[in-house]
Amino acid sequence: MHKKHTTAVSEEIIISIRGLEKSFGNNHVLRGVDLDLYRGENLVVLGRSGTGKSVLIKIIVGLLKPDAGTVMVLGENIAHLDDKALLQLRLKIGFSFQSSALYDSMTVRENLEFPLLRNSRQLSKEEINSAVKEVLEDVGLQQTIDQYPAELSGGQRKRIGIARTLIMRPKIMLYDEPTAGLDPVTSVEINSLINEVQERYNTSSIIITHDLTCASATGDRVALLLDGRFARVGSFDEVFNTNDERINSFYDYNFIK
Amino acid sequence: MKSKTRTYVISRTLDNFFGGVFELLQFIGKFFRELTPPFEWKEIIRQCYYVGYRSLPLISVTSFVVGIVFTKQSRPSLAEFGATSWLPSLVAIAIFRALAPLVTALIAAGKVGSNIGAELGSMRVTEQIDAMEVSATNPFKFLVVSRVLATTLMLPVLMFYMGFISMLGAYLNILANEHTSFTTFFIKALEKITFLDMFSSLIKTFIFGFSIGIIGTYQGYNASQGTLGVGRAANAAVVASMFTVFIEEIIIVQITNWFR
Structure with missing residues (x-):
């Protein structure tokens, strides 16, 4: 099912990437990537495994350094x-990892408190408690508050x-393979959550995935990464309305025609 | 051809070794740069608990056995000269000058070093360290500085504890053979221990603790290649820590002897 059109998308550019290049040894992963993310939109970056999708968002958040090109985030x-x-x-960017990357030694409550305690030191214990409960309610998991990550599905x-x-009220959300390793029903729930986050928190998001169901359900626009560059950018239908064999085969394999 | 290959292997091994040493020195430099307020007190105390309190059972058993065995093995040699009355001071000197710092460090290298290497290695490969970084937390300060401070502060405490328990083991052995009173034993034992002995052991264990912490965190923090990397980090943390402790022991003993 395709995503309904989001009216909150504006013309303001939140992330602007120009001529981005990144290599690991002889493996040239990104070869001149250009991309704009507009305020309020969900942009899905599609591509096969190993095409550099995760590398792209790790560069955006500063975990990796680019070899060439510029990455402007919120004007910086x-x-x-x-x-x-x-x-x-x-502090203005939320990053959802493929592996979730929850801190094993901490309970759910401690995991959620962790960024607040370090970055919002002026908050009282009650304010932290209510922030934790609020986000847990938003993701529908209030009952897990005292559980450890190992006890969760x-x-x-x-x-x-x-x-x-x-919990840090980010302006930008970066999702790395949000539905990887999940069953279809749970994947649909995560897709809905991504859309809810966009509406409720007014976030602009980049969603990295190779799952076309996720792409069509969450993306206002889709950008298809092929051979280190974006081969096509547009709505889901625009991207896949092509005679390019490489793109059609990607579509066919996903939906098992 | 064979000689060329050998030269290549030797040069690559040396390159890896000195490259590793250089990276470790950079890591140590970063530790001192990050050693500034505000500190992660809660995490430091938690780590002190893990390094100190959780090591007590192993340290207790080991030190008690060391005390008994060392006394038992020393007795026949002293008995030949009719000098068994020297046993308390001999044991005290051996324990406080050498055995307590060294054995405590080796136990900590095995137990604490491997734990730190595996824990941080696992956090690295499951992206937990990256998650801290993107949530605007300094993972180096939270994970590395707290653990290194904990090992540095806790090892001297463990060393004194080990010394005391070893002396207790030694006393029980002497009591069984010579029926010496507890007070007499400790007076005789401590009269040969100097300030320099205690001070050098204290400094030694600070250095051992720092080395074990920094090597364990370095190996874990830079782990790669999935679960294989976690195992390697834990193993390398133990081997490199023990090796470093031995080298430091030799150097510190030499330096201390200049002052005797």
Whole structure:
């Protein structure tokens, strides 16, 4: 099912990427990527495994350094930021990891409190408690508050991972393979959650996936990464309305025609 | 051809070794740069609990056995000269000058070093360290600084504890053979222990603790290649820590002897 059109998308560019290149040894993963993310939109980056989708968002958040090109996030060039400025910028970005990356040694409550305690030191215990409860309610997992990550299912871990980023009220959400390893029903729930987050928190999001169901359900626009560049960018139907064999085979394999 | 291959292997091994040493020195440099307020007190105390309190059972058993065995093995040699009355001071010197710092460090390298290497390695490969970084938390300060401070502060405490329990083991052995009173034993034992002995052991264990912490965190923090990397990090943390402890022991003993 395709996503309904989002009216909240504006013309303001939140992330602007130009001529981005990244290699690992002889493996040239990104070969001149250009991309714009508009305020309020969900942009899905599609591509096969190993095409550099995750590398792209790790560069956006400053976990990896690009070899060439510019990445502007909320008007700031990532490459020119010192450590302090980068930390400040990261407060405005939520990153949902493929593996959820919950802290094993902490309960769900402690996982959610962790970014707040370090970045919002002026908050009282009651305010932190109510923020934790609010995001848990938003992802529908209030009952897990005192559980450890090892006691949660894959879908619950994804939701808690998303809740941990939402607690800082980010302007940008980056989702790395949000439905990877989940059953179809849970995947649909995660897709709905991504759309709910977009509406409720007014976020602009990049969703990295190779799952076309996720792409069509969550994306206002879709960008298809092929051979280190974006081969097509547009609505889901526009991207796949082509005679390019490589793109059609990607579509066919996903929906098993 | 064979000689060329051998030269290549040797040069690559040396390259890896010195590259590793350089990276470790950079890591140590970063530790001192990050050693500034505000500190993660809650995490430091938690780590002190893990390093100190959780090591007590193993340290207790080991030190008690060391005390008994060392006394038992030393007795026949002293008995030949009719000098068994020297046993308390001999044991005390051996324990506080050498055995307590070294054995405590080796136990900590095995237990704490492997734990730190595996824990941080696992956090690295499951992207938990990246998650801290993107949530605007300094993972180096939270994970590395807290653990290194905990090992550095806790090892001297464990060393004194180990020394005391070893002396208790030694006393029980002496009591069984010579029926010496507890007070007499400790007076005789401590009269040969100097301030320099205690001070050098204290400094030694601070250095051992720092080395075990920094090597364990370095191996774990830089782990790669999935679960294989976690195992490697834990293993390398133990081997490199023990090796470093031995080298440091030799150097510190030499330096201390200049002051005797």
